[in-house]
Amino acid sequence: ELALIIGRGGRHIEAADAMSHVFGYACYNDVSLRDFQRHASQFTPGKNFPATGAFGPYLVTADEMGELKGKRIQTRLNGEIMQDATL
Secondary structure: OOOEEEEOOOOOOOOHHHHHHEEEEEEEOOOOOOHOOOOOOOOOOHHOOOOOOEEEEEEEEHHHHHOOOEEEEEEEEEOOEEEEEEO
């Protein structure tokens, strides 16, 4: 998944201005505990355990990334594509 790192605060931010608050981007893996999620009505409890939520180790600044629209994001496991999407 793609994590957005917020670089400045704000309230009541207009949608057109929202991306100007993004400092950068990083890889994020929420590592859901599926067996726990099956016993809850919401996904969130299965994402809040020790050693879950791997983040990083690198950050790309917003100016380095440029426009997100049309960029491709993939998750690979041992070289095999597990997820593939266009932003």
